[in-house]
Amino acid sequence: MKFVDEFRDKEVAQTILARIHEAAGRLQKPVRLMEVCGTHTVALFRHGIRALMPEQVRLLSGPGCPVCVTPTAEIDAAISLARQPQTVLATFGDMMRVPGSESTLLKERAAGRQVLVVYSPLDALKAAQKRPDHEVVLFGVGFETTAPLVASTALQAQQRGLRNFSVYSAHKLVPPALAALVAADDVRVDGFICPGHVSTVIGSQPYEFIPRDHGRGCVIAGFEPLDVLEAIWRLLRQIELQSPQVEIAYRRAVRPEGNPEALKRLSQAFVTVDAEWRGLGTIRRSGLEFREELSAHNAKERFDIQTRPVADPPGCLCGEVLRGAREPEDCAHFGTTCTPEQPVGPCMVSSEGTCAAHYRYGEAGRRVEA
Amino acid sequence: MCLAVPAEITEIGENSRAQVSIAGTVREACLDLVPEAKVGDWVLLHAGFAIQVLDAEAAAETLELLREGGVLG
Numbered sequence: 001m002k003f004v005d006e007f008r009d010k011e012v013a014q015t016i017l018a019r020i021h022e023a024a025g026r027l028q029k030p031v032r033l034m035e036v037c038g039t040h041t042v043a044l045f046r047h048g049i050r051a052l053m054p055e056q057v058r059l060l061s062g063p064g065c066p067v068c069v070t071p072t073a074e075i076d077a078a079i080s081l082a083r084q085p086q087t088v089l090a091t092f093g094d095m096m097r098v099p100g101s102e103s104t105l106l107k108e109r110a111a112g113r114q115v116l117v118v119y120s121p122l123d124a125l126k127a128a129q130k131r132p133d134h135e136v137v138l139f140g141v142g143f144e145t146t147a148p149l150v151a152s153t154a155l156q157a158q159q160r161g162l163r164n165f166s167v168y169s170a171h172k173l174v175p176p177a178l179a180a181l182v183a184a185d186d187v188r189v190d191g192f193i194c195p196g197h198v199s200t201v202i203g204s205q206p207y208e209f210i211p212r213d214h215g216r217g218c219v220i221a222g223f224e225p226l227d228v229l230e231a232i233w234r235l236l237r238q239i240e241l242q243s244p245q246v247e248i249a250y251r252r253a254v255r256p257e258g259n260p261e262a263l264k265r266l267s268q269a270f271v272t273v274d275a276e277w278r279g280l281g282t283i284r285r286s287g288l289e290f291r292e293e294l295s296a297h298n299a300k301e302r303f304d305i306q307t308r309p310v311a312d313p314p315g316c317l318c319g320e321v322l323r324g325a326r327e328p329e330d331c332a333h334f335g336t337t338c339t340p341e342q343p344v345g346p347c348m349v350s351s352e353g354t355c356a357a358h359y360r361y362g363e364a365g366r367r368v369e370a
Numbered sequence: 371m372c373l374a375v376p377a378e379i380t381e382i383g384e385n386s387r388a389q390v391s392i393a394g395t396v397r398e399a400c401l402d403l404v405p406e407a408k409v410g411d412w413v414l415l416h417a418g419f420a421i422q423v424l425d426a427e428a429a430a431e432t433l434e435l436l437r438e439g440g441v442l443g
Binding site for chain 1 (some may be wrong): 373374375393402404405412419422425426431436437438
């Protein structure tokens, strides 16, 4: 496939890998690089890249899995919406099995509630058109990659006067979470592999504070083997030259200015608000809420949603894992009471969750002799 | 969740709706976020929307640099 196969070339991968090993050999001390995005976590395991890293290079997973950082209270809110009469709750499939405080969307559907799994926000819009006698509420989860799609969909609903379509926005923003991570002093990260598709929308500028204020490098990476290898190599070079900066290793999809049209949709539909993240607590201006002009399509305005603050499941280390502070294997639930079939925490539910990736690919995926 | 795949635009209809081809499979895509896109362009498709037009020239340059190992000097 064009734009994919070329970036999986084994020979070129070997060349970059050799450079990575050379650079690692010159390091004064071991380094810790964080892949922020859950799609990167999976790519690094799936392509066997973790196993090929030199001993001095440790890869940590970060908070970039939207399913994982959605707090239990927001899952409860979605469940509460699914329980409203004459209402269809539309959701991306990943959210179905995430445990709320006493149920999941999957269990609600089994109990007869109308929960519709959609591939695109537009599928929810179509459902609302097809069923004018029902309310259709989209559970809006996702980062800057997904939020413009939801913004566009809500604006299209407004344009068409589609009164029975609304969205529960649980959208979150990546740069404020990175700001919270680098400001915390309990997790040392020497460089960030920044999310390719979030950056397709926001560009490279929003990361500039990381090298400027915190002296850490950022490289925006795509998801094929050559993309992530290039990003790792660039980070090692930045560390060696003590020249932290923001670089783009995914130029075919990421421009410094991002996607201006997508950013426009975001600001047309949303304002930034403080938001709660699992594992990271409340982060200032890290969430998206609908503008007043769109309140007719804001589920929080239209429905009486009953939720209360909920503690994470006892013993679950998802919060620590999301900050890169602990490894899944440190958790007593991991692989015993918590598996992809019977997950305790969201990091085991999402296929892009760090726990699910470790469970699937095993400890063996972490490091072998190259 | 931020998964996006390259797709080629084969047809553009009304209201930013388009047909795209992903390795031969035809799907519907919304071009609302990439108004500049034309038939024959490759876009990144995420949850039914094109989120960026892919830059073939930049892709070729990246590959060239990586093959030569020049950028990695």
